[in-house]
Amino acid sequence: DGGITQSPKYLFRKEGQNVTLSCEQNLNHDAMYWYRQDPGQGLRLIYYSQIVNDFQKGDIAEGYSVSREKKESFPLTVTSAQKNPTAFYLCASSTDRGNQPQHFGDGTRLSIL
Amino acid sequence: DAKTTQPPSMDCAEGRAANLPCNHSTISGNEYVYWYRQIHSQGPQYIIHGLKNNETNEMASLIITEDRKSSTLILPHATLRDTAVYYCIVRVPTSGTYKYIFGTGTRLKVLA
Numbered sequence: 001d002g003g004i005t006q007s008p009k010y011l012f013r014k015e016g017q018n019v020t021l022s023c024e025q026n027l028n029h030d031a032m033y034w035y036r037q038d039p040g041q042g043l044r045l046i047y048y049s050q051i052v053n054d055f056q057k058g059d060i061a062e063g064y065s066v067s068r069e070k071k072e073s074f075p076l077t078v079t080s081a082q083k084n085p086t087a088f089y090l091c092a093s094s095t096d097r098g099n100q101p102q103h104f105g106d107g108t109r110l111s112i113l
Numbered sequence: 114d115a116k117t118t119q120p121p122s123m124d125c126a127e128g129r130a131a132n133l134p135c136n137h138s139t140i141s142g143n144e145y146v147y148w149y150r151q152i153h154s155q156g157p158q159y160i161i162h163g164l165k166n167n168e169t170n171e172m173a174s175l176i177i178t179e180d181r182k183s184s185t186l187i188l189p190h191a192t193l194r195d196t197a198v199y200y201c202i203v204r205v206p207t208s209g210t211y212k213y214i215f216g217t218g219t220r221l222k223v224l225a
Contacts, residue, residue: 004156035215041217042214042215042216042218043157043215048212056207099162101159104149104156104158104159106155107154107155109154
């Protein structure tokens, strides 16, 4: 079945460590997105990419980095510069043509030890 | 800031229709309204979207007012599994694409 796979589902990080969250899609979508969700809140956009080898900062990009070397993959690195990384991270993709909706993965919950 | 306004919570009896309202008074003429729902600890699930005509699919119906300033998502026969947070979204253009701005949504509780 086509879809978006995020791994791992739960991730723990020590203070000062970088950690990378995986996002893979087999929907042949051009655009991919990373969101952060804090408890009781909506989603906020971290980074997005419309095509391979290109990406743009979203509303809360500080302390995060991304790469888009393949159409199917859009990994997110939470760096040690992110002072409050504990959150639920969601990856999405879309065709970015017309008005087609974004489709989301099931998320990765990151916690600081 | 979100371009939509939703009530924070609603209850609905199982088997009855759930009607979830959304205000989007600043929507532009060519922007669609999207509805998603999120069950705890899962990613948002796409439900339906529309421009100005009413839309229906296997999950729900979307009624958009003629002036397009508000809409209502209708779950015709709510079940316990429909308990979730429902988000109404209008996209915002940014750098050649669009981004979604999520508010805090409506927490729907379906009661047995």
